[in-house]
Every structure is written in structure tokens, then in C-alpha cells.
Amino acid sequence: MRVTAAQAIVKSLQAEGVEVVFGYPGGVVLPLFDALYEAEGIRVILTRHEQGAAHAADAYARVTGKPGVVIVTSGPGAANTVTGIANAYMDSVPIVVITGQVATHVLGTDAFQETDITGITIPITKHNYLLDDAEDAAQVMAEAFHIATTGRPGPVLIDVPVDVSRGELTFKYPEKVSLPGYKPTVKGHAKQIKEAANLIAKARKPLLYVGGGVLSSDGARELKELAELMQLPVVTTLMGKGAFPEDHHLFVGMPGMHGGKFTNYAITETDLLFGIGVRFDDRVTGKLATFASKAKIVHVDVDPAEIGKNRSVDIPIVGDARTVIAAVTAELRKMGAEPRTEAWMRVIDDWRARYPFHYHQSATSIMPEYAVERVRELTKDRPTVYCTEVGQNQMWACQYLKIREPRTWASSGGLGTMGFGLPAAIGAQLGRPDHLVIDIAGDGSIQMNSQELATAAINNLPVKVVILNNGYLGMVRQWQELFYGKRYSSSTLPQDCPDFVKLAEAYGAFGVRATTPAELDAALTAAFEHPGPAIVDVRVEREENVFPMVAPGGSIDEMLGGIPGGPVSEMLDAEEFVEEVWE
Amino acid sequence: MKHTLSVLVENKPGVLTRVASLFARRGFNIDSLAVGITEDPTLSRMTIVVAADETALEQVTKQLHKLINVIKIQDLDPKDMIDRELVLYKVNAAPERRHEIIEIANVFRAKIVDVGKNSLTIEATGTSDKLAAMEDLLRAYGIKELARTGKIALARGSRDA
Ligand SMILES: Cc1ncc(C[n+]2csc(CCOP(=O)(O)OP(=O)(O)O)c2C)c(N)n1
Ligand SMILES: [Mg+2]
Numbered sequence: 001m002r003v004t005a006a007q008a009i010v011k012s013l014q015a016e017g018v019e020v021v022f023g024y025p026g027g028v029v030l031p032l033f034d035a036l037y038e039a040e041g042i043r044v045i046l047t048r049h050e051q052g053a054a055h056a057a058d059a060y061a062r063v064t065g066k067p068g069v070v071i072v073t074s075g076p077g078a079a080n081t082v083t084g085i086a087n088a089y090m091d092s093v094p095i096v097v098i099t100g101q102v103a104t105h106v107l108g109t110d111a112f113q114e115t116d117i118t119g120i121t122i123p124i125t126k127h128n129y130l131l132d133d134a135e136d137a138a139q140v141m142a143e144a145f146h147i148a149t150t151g152r153p154g155p156v157l158i159d160v161p162v163d164v165s166r167g168e169l170t171f172k173y174p175e176k177v178s179l180p181g182y183k184p185t186v187k188g189h190a191k192q193i194k195e196a197a198n199l200i201a202k203a204r205k206p207l208l209y210v211g212g213g214v215l216s217s218d219g220a221r222e223l224k225e226l227a228e229l230m231q232l233p234v235v236t237t238l239m240g241k242g243a244f245p246e247d248h249h250l251f252v253g254m255p256g257m258h259g260g261k262f263t264n265y266a267i268t269e270t271d272l273l274f275g276i277g278v279r280f281d282d283r284v285t286g287k288l289a290t291f292a293s294k295a296k297i298v299h300v301d302v303d304p305a306e307i308g309k310n311r312s313v314d315i316p317i318v319g320d321a322r323t324v325i326a327a328v329t330a331e332l333r334k335m336g337a338e339p340r341t342e343a344w345m346r347v348i349d350d351w352r353a354r355y356p357f358h359y360h361q362s363a364t365s366i367m368p369e370y371a372v373e374r375v376r377e378l379t380k381d382r383p384t385v386y387c388t389e390v391g392q393n394q395m396w397a398c399q400y401l402k403i404r405e406p407r408t409w410a411s412s413g414g415l416g417t418m419g420f421g422l423p424a425a426i427g428a429q430l431g432r433p434d435h436l437v438i439d440i441a442g443d444g445s446i447q448m449n450s451q452e453l454a455t456a457a458i459n460n461l462p463v464k465v466v467i468l469n470n471g472y473l474g475m476v477r478q479w480q481e482l483f484y485g486k487r488y489s490s491s492t493l494p495q496d497c498p499d500f501v502k503l504a505e506a507y508g509a510f511g512v513r514a515t516t517p518a519e520l521d522a523a524l525t526a527a528f529e530h531p532g533p534a535i536v537d538v539r540v541e542r543e544e545n546v547f548p549m550v551a552p553g554g555s556i557d558e559m560l561g562g563i564p565g566g567p568v569s570e571m572l573d574a575e576e577f578v579e580e581v582w583e
Numbered sequence: 584m585k586h587t588l589s590v591l592v593e594n595k596p597g598v599l600t601r602v603a604s605l606f607a608r609r610g611f612n613i614d615s616l617a618v619g620i621t622e623d624p625t626l627s628r629m630t631i632v633v634a635a636d637e638t639a640l641e642q643v644t645k646q647l648h649k650l651i652n653v654i655k656i657q658d659l660d661p662k663d664m665i666d667r668e669l670v671l672y673k674v675n676a677a678p679e680r681r682h683e684i685i686e687i688a689n690v691f692r693a694k695i696v697d698v699g700k701n702s703l704t705i706e707a708t709g710t711s712d713k714l715a716a717m718e719d720l721l722r723a724y725g726i727k728e729l730a731r732t733g734k735i736a737l738a739r740g741s742r743d744a
Contacts, residue, residue, distance in 0.1 A: 122604055
């Protein structure tokens with residue numbers, strides 16, 4: 001059957017099982033939108049900005065494990081997706097972005113709404129295509145989905161000139177894709193796996209350092225098995241949140257700049273740091289020279305370029321996180337290895353008890369940490385997806401929420417994109433209609449994509465935006481307070497402009513405000529019970545800081561703020577313990 | 584340390600940009616880059632000369648591997664490769680000094696490919712060392728213009744299986 005390339009692209013989406021497309025039309029992409037009109041099984045969500053479409057697709061992918069799809073027009077439409085693509089690239093999220101392009105005979109002439117989007121996105125896509133022949137449409141689509149979703153996932157962009165999208169082909173969707181220059185390694189090297197298992201069996205103070213790679217390989221179950229078999233403590237990075245239940249006794253928090261003191265101490269003291277699907281990001285490691293400097297390092301990653309990039313490694317294992325974890329567990333079982341971390345867990349428990357996250361309660365003003373705690377408590381018996389914006393709000397969400405399930409957390413990690421949270425919540429709600437979806441927001445960030453309230457309202461997506469309204473670009477203010485002599489240059493926002501309750505109402509959403517701790521629970525509950533989208537304008541203590549904090553470039557065991565105390569537990573010095581742990 | 588990378592890539596539009604921009608983005612300065620079709624018309628070979636220490640080179644090689652269009656990368660061993668570069672020199676040459684320059688060209692097995700009123704154009708191929716030695720001598724006469732292809736290289740046949 002002859003079809004146009006535009007139709008072939010839609011048929012390809014159907015063949016891939018795509019159920020939701022996020023997009024925004026324009027001149028040269030109309031053939032595609034025309035083919036989408038009444039396309040069976042595909043719901044098209046018209047966002048209010050192309051950046052919103054990209055973030056929504058990104059979070060949809062994070063919570064479902066299926067690739068997110070974006071379709072936009074050329075020029076400004078394509079350019080508006082750039083931040084969203086960069087965000088997905090940094091966090092290794094599979095999205096496929098299809099952009100309209102000017103006709104091939106005017107390409108390169110600065111034609112109306114022409115932008116070299118393939119050129120622009122080379123550094124922020126896993127791969128991209130300029131579809132220059134209608135005949136290739138199905139092939140290119142299949143390749144794009146294959147590349148986006150396998151190996152280390154990431155965004156792929158396909159630029160489709162309008163004349164090409166009208167060109168015809170005989171549609172046949174390729175069953176298999178084979179690319180000569182692309183063969184991700186799935187299985188880890190057997191010898192390395194054995195050595196890694198040996199190290200775990202021998203270690204006295206092992207620590208699993210877990211990142212987004214475990215989530216994207218759907219390896220949470222295997223991780224739990226490994227951790228429980230050998231009683232290994234687990235830290236998860238911001239990207240790894242949900243890979244291990246945060247209410248588990250082996251969970252030791254999030255490491256890094258605003259991580260737990262107890263977490264950073266554990267990293268500093270561990271004798272075996274077993275990294276899985278992590279990338280030793282600078283926000284995690286702080287000063288590299290002192291990061292886990294007493295430890296042997298195992299690093300499992302599907303992307304060989306991540307191994308040894310920032311930190312030299314003793315046992316590198318290239319492979320899919322889930323597959324490798326399962327193989328290591330099998331190896332340990334075969335060896336009959338026994339857990340020997342009881343003493344180490346006692347030290348960690350001691351740190352955890354000594355240095356919990358901490359803030360000063362107030363009877364009159366709402367502390368932002370308290371607000372996040374209340375969100376946690378009020379949602380603890382409900383399946384909930386938590387999204388965040390960027391800034392202090394995000395860090396408090398990291399510190400005070402408890403993420404219990406994989407793929408119920410969507411936060412902009414590598415790029416730190418303000419404005420991610422609301423469109424992310426929309427994408428997440430579409431991916432998980434039965435979940436309560438909450439965006440922990442800042443008053444600054446929410447204004448970067450607040451137009452998406454319309455998308456939520458019109459599509460009956462009952463997302464809840466909890467704004468920690470501190471009247472500041474709070475994280476910027478915090479740095480200015482600590483490192484720039486309290487000169488609050490361009491970081492103050494009026495708390496009541498806009499009036500977020502009225503803003504919600506303007507979109508037909510529910511808006512409610514809480515200004516005292518006494519009002520908070522009722523406001524949150526009202527919003528969570530409301531059948532549609534809602535905003536809770538939480539007026540929080542304005543100049544609260546996120547602590548503890550590793551100064552930029554500092555060692556992670558030297559943290560500012562938080563409960564005073566050094567890294568070394570008294571127990572570490574206890575003689576019997578020294579014996580027990582170090583022999 | 585200078586490295587000669589021989590990179591086999593798909594012969595498709597935009598591949599050169601992807602490779603070149605990757606080097607730029609990761610802070611590498613490319614000394615030379617030569618590219619052309621191989622025995623298989625769907626593939627091109629890029630010969631890239633870069634200065635880099637081992638760790639940096641390992642990282643850039645891994646990053647290169649991540650490009651979907653890159654098929655194979657070899658870091659050629661200087662002791663075990665054939666490398667050549669072609670250079671055109673347009674040298675100042677008053678008629679009375681032409682013979683001296685022609686003699687230099689002969690010594691280096693270079694060819695005179697054009698003769699002007701006051702210039703000679705010499706075509707030379709060889710290893711970087713040989714070309715540098717010749718260039719040194721020619722400089723005394725004044726090199727008006729110079730164009731070079733950049734190095735191309737292959738591993739020696741003894742490495743074949
Ligand atoms: C798009 C974008 N621009 C600028 C920044 C730099 N930045 C990081 S946090 C922050 C302040 C965020 O303010 P708000 O959303 O109110 O959150 P708060 O820190 O007050 O909780 C800024 C400006 C960023 N991360 N993203
Ligand atoms: Mg704020």
C-alpha cells in the first residue's frame with residue numbers, strides 16, 4: 001500500500017505501540033498532524049509551549065519506561081524543544097522528537113522558519129536524522145526508536161522536510177534494526193562479574209551507589225535481591241531515587257551536595273563502592289580526590305564512556321545494570337557468600353540517628369521542609385508520582401520525601417531545568433492515570449512553564465502543584481547569602497505576583513493558599529482530593545536554607561550546616577568493632 | 584603525545600560535522616583531519632591527528648564510539664603504520680635560483696608541478712619528518728603559499744591476520 005511519509009511516520013508510531021504524542025503544530029508539520037488526526041490508538045496532547053511538550057514526553061518516559069514522543073514544527077517550534085531535549089539527554093531519557101522542516105529545495109536558504117535543528121541538536125541527542133527521502137521513513141523511525149530505547153537511552157530527533165512528508169512509499173515496518181556502528185553491550189564480562197562478586201563477599205564496609213541506570217534498565221527488583229542477600233547498604237543518587245525503597249532499613253539516603261551527612265560519611269568510609277548506572281557526577285562527588293578514597297571501586301554502566309571518565313575504577317563492567325546485578329547475585333549465591341555487614345550497618349545506623357535531616361520547627365510560619373514532610377505523610381498510603389522543579393524545592397523534596405517505587409519520581413537531574421516540574425507532572429499523569437501526581441515547585445520555577453496549567457485543565461489531568469513560595473529564587477539567594485555577602489542580586493520575587501490562587505482559577509483549576517502551619521494540611525488535602533488540577537500556594541519561611549551542604553568543590557564529608565559532628569562514628573574507634581570489621 | 588586515529592565511518596552527510604564537533608566540544612584541538620571514501624563506497628576513512636594524553640584520548644575515543652555513524656577506531660602505532668601527507672609549496676624563485684630549488688626537490692623526490700615567472704610550485708609527499716626537513720630548506724627562498732592534505736595513514740600489512 002502506498003502511503004505518504006507523514007502517514008508512514010504515524011503508522012510507525014502505532015507499530016511502536018505509542019499511545020500518547022505531545023506536540024504543537026505549525027506550517028511545515030501539518031502533513032504529520034493531518035495524519036495524526038483520528039489516528040487510532042494515539043492521543044495527541046497539545047501543550048501550550050514546545051518546551052512543555054518535550055518535558056512532558058520526558059517524564060512520560062520516566063514513569064512508564066516507554067519512549068516519549070514529541071512532534072513540533074520547524075524553526076521556533078523545533079528551537080523551543082531544545083531545552084527539553086538537552087534535559088532528556090543529560091538524564092538519559094528515551095524520547096523521539098519529530099520536527100517539521102522547510103522543503104528540501106529551500107533548505108539552506110534561510111527560508112521562513114528554517115532552523116538547522118539537526119545541527120543544533122548534535123551535542124544533545126543520542127543521534128539525529130534529516131529525513132531526505134520518503135522511502136526511508138519507516139526505516140528511520142524504527143532506527144530512532146531502537147537507538148532511543150536501547151543501550152544508554154536518550155533523545156533522538158528526526159527532522160522531516162515538508163515535501164518529504166508528502167512523498168510516498170510502500171509502508172513496511174522493519175522488524176529488526178541492525179546498525180553497524182551501534183551494538184550496546186548488555187551482558188557484563190564474566191570474569192569481571194566474578195571479581196566484583198568476590199569483592200562484595202570480602203568487603204567489610206561495602207556500599208551500593210545506585211543511579212538512574214538501574215531504573216532505566218528496570219533493575220529495581222534485582223537490586224533489592226542483591227542488597228538483601230548480602231545485606232548491602234544502598235545510596236541512590238537524585239536520578240536513582242525509587243530504584244530502592246527509601247523506607248528500607250538498608251537505604252542510606254542520597255549522596256552529594258545536599259545529601260545526607262550519614263550518606264556522605266558512608267561513602268567516605270566505605271571499603272567497596274559498588275557503582276551501578278551512575279556517572280560520578282560532580283554534584284555527587286564533590287572534590288574527587290577525597291571521594292570514596294578508602295574504597296575499591298566497581299563501576300557498572302552500559303555506557304563505556306562513563307567508566308573511568310571522572311574517577312579511576314578497579315573493576316569496570318560494561319553492561320546493562322539489571323543483567324549485571326542479576327549475574328553478580330547469581331555468582332554470590334554460587335559462592336555461598338554470607339552477609340557480613342552487621343557491624344557496618346550499626347555504624348551507618350548510628351550516623352543516621354546522629355545526623356538526620358533537620359530543621360527548626362515554627363508555630364507561626366510554614367517551614368518548607370515541614371511542607372514537604374506533610375506532603376509525604378498525606379500521600380503515604382496512596383500511589384503517588386512526585387515531580388519537582390529546580391532549586392531549594394527540589395533539594396527538600398529529595399531530603400524529605402520517601403520514594404518507595406521505581407518510576408514514581410521525575411526530577412531534572414543533569415541539566416537542572418527550572419520549569420521541568422509542571423509539564424513533567426502532566427506527562428507523568430498521562431503515563432500513570434491511577435496515580436496522584438504532585439509537583440513540588442518553587443515560585444520561580446513554576447513561572448517558567450505555568451502556561452501548561454491550560455494543558456492540565458483542558459485534558460482533565462488532575463496534577464497538584466505545591467509551590468514552596470518563598471519569594472525568592474531561593475537556591476540563588478542561598479548561594480548569595482553564603483558566598484556573595486548577602487548581596488541578593490536579581491534573586492527576589494514578590495510572593496504575591498502572580499497571585500497563584502487566581503492563576504489557578506484563571507485556568508479553571510483549583511487554587512488554595514496556606515500561610516500558617518495550621519492551615520497547611522487542610523489546604524493540601526483539599527487540593528489532593530479535588531478531582532482536577534490544583535495549585536497550593538504555600539507561603540513558606542522566606543530565608544530558609546538547604547542544609548547540610550557541601551561547598552562547591554569541597555569534600556563531601558565536610559558539610560556546612562546540619563547537625564554538627566564529624567564523619568567518624570565513635571563506634572568506628574571501638575576496639576572490638578575495629579577487630580570485627582578490619583580483622 | 585600525538586596520536587593518529589584511523590576512524591572508519593559511514594559515508595553519510597553530516598558525519599564529518601559530528602566527528603569534528605565532538606573533538607571541539609571535548610576540548611581537543613585537531614592537528615589534521617583527512618577524509619575520503621574507502622574500498623567500500625558506503626564507508627569513509629578519517630585520519631585524525633590529535634595531541635592528547637592517554638586518559639583524554641581514551642575518553643574521546645569512547646565518545647567517538649558512541650556516534651552511531653562511527654564503525655571502527657584504531658589508534659595507529661607510529662612504529663607500525665604507513666603515513667603520508669601531500670603538500671604543495673609555492674616558492675619564490677627568481678630565474679637564477681630555480682636550479683637550486685629544483686635540486687632540493689629532487690633530493691626529496693618531490694615534483695615541480697608549475698613554473699611561474701618568479702615562482703615554482705612543488706608537490707611533495709612523505710612522512711611529516713621528511714616534509715618538515717624539506718620545508719626548512721625551502722623557507723630560505725620564501726614560501727609564498729602552502730597547502731597540505733593532512734596526514735593519511737594505514738596500519739602496516741604485518742598486522743593483518
Ligand atoms: C532555566 C533555569 N534558569 C536558571 C537556573 C538557575 N537556578 C537554579 S535554582 C534557581 C532558583 C529557583 O527558584 P525557585 O523556583 O523559586 O526555587 P527555590 O530555590 O526558591 O525553591 C535558579 C535561578 C536554572 N536552574 N534553570
Ligand atoms: Mg522560590
